[in-house]
Amino acid sequence: GVVEACLLHMLKRRAAGFLRTDKVAALFTKVGKTYAVAGDICKKVQELQQQVESRKSQPNGQEPLKRQGSTTSKTPVLTPQAIKHIWVRTALIEKVLDKIVQYIVDNCSKYYEKEALLADPVCGPILASLLVGPCALEYTKLKTADHYWTDPSADELVQRHRIHGVHGRQDSPSKRPALGIRKRHSSGSTSEDRFAASAREYVESLHQNSRTHLLYGKNNVLVQPKDDLEAIPGYLSLHQSADSLTLKWTPNQLMNGTLGDSE
Numbered sequence: 001g002v003v004e005a006c007l008l009h010m011l012k013r014r015a016a017g018f019l020r021t022d023k024v025a026a027l028f029t030k031v032g033k034t035y036a037v038a039g040d041i042c043k044k045v046q047e048l049q050q051q052v053e054s055r056k057s058q059p060n061g062q063e064p065l066k067r068q069g070s071t072t073s074k075t076p077v078l079t080p081q082a083i084k085h086i087w088v089r090t091a092l093i094e095k096v097l098d099k100i101v102q103y104i105v106d107n108c109s110k111y112y113e114k115e116a117l118l119a120d121p122v123c124g125p126i127l128a129s130l131l132v133g134p135c136a137l138e139y140t141k142l143k144t145a146d147h148y149w150t151d152p153s154a155d156e157l158v159q160r161h162r163i164h165g166v167h168g169r170q171d172s173p174s175k176r177p178a179l180g181i182r183k184r185h186s187s188g189s190t191s192e193d194r195f196a197a198s199a200r201e202y203v204e205s206l207h208q209n210s211r212t213h214l215l216y217g218k219n220n221v222l223v224q225p226k227d228d229l230e231a232i233p234g235y236l237s238l239h240q241s242a243d244s245l246t247l248k249w250t251p252n253q254l255m256n257g258t259l260g261d262s263e
Contacts, residue, residue, distance in 0.1 A: 010116035024087045098131035232245040
């Protein structure tokens with residue numbers, strides 16, 4: 001969707017087509033007339049669209065009977081979101097989206113106004129360069145909406161961090177490493193001080209990931225686990241996901257890497 005927004009920014013009317021509602025399709029079709037790579041994508045997209053239409057025409061969504069053992073004519077199942085962005089998606093999966101965008105940037109005067117993003121001498125090449133990485137991936141299994149992000153506990157992640165750290169070695173592999181970090185009250189910068197700082201930054205980063213957005217955070221928020229215990233200061237944060245708001249709280253001792261053996 002973001003790539004499409006960049007491709008459609010200040011696209012010339014004659015490049016988009018006067019009567020076509022799908023301007024991305026019109027752009028790819030026009031580029032495909034002079035660039036063979038884009039032409040191949042046009043053919044693949046047309047084949048996919050024909051397969052989708054034939055699937056819709058089957059009663060109750062059933063596919064026509066095929067010869068037993070034949071898998072070459074299997075019709076791909078495309079979600080509505082995939083069909084919506086089928087041009088950019090197909091070019092991405094075929095690993096040529098960066099080449100097509102680079103060709104459009106090199107010939108931007110044919111397709112875009114002077115103030116367009118892809119006509120900019122800096123932003124246009126940058127967009128093409130940013131697409132090199134995604135086009136190098138193998139999209140053999142795409143993540144769907146039912147794959148929710150799950151975070152291990154802060155305690156687990158800190159201990160994983162210490163296992164790979166300089167103080168993570170231990171004699172018994174079955175014994176879990178302690179979270180205690182020795183503090184030195186000295187003005188010099190020691191390796192242990194640096195390790196404590198890196199561990200603290202690591203724990204703080206647990207409060208934001210690719211599925212949630214950090215809205216608010218405040219340190220030294222007191223929480224009283226039980227009536228007979230003193231209130232414990234910790235880090236409180238508010239996160240927003242696609243369908244909910246979540247509050248998280250982590251004790252300052254764990255944030256500082258000095259929890260030790262306390263429960």
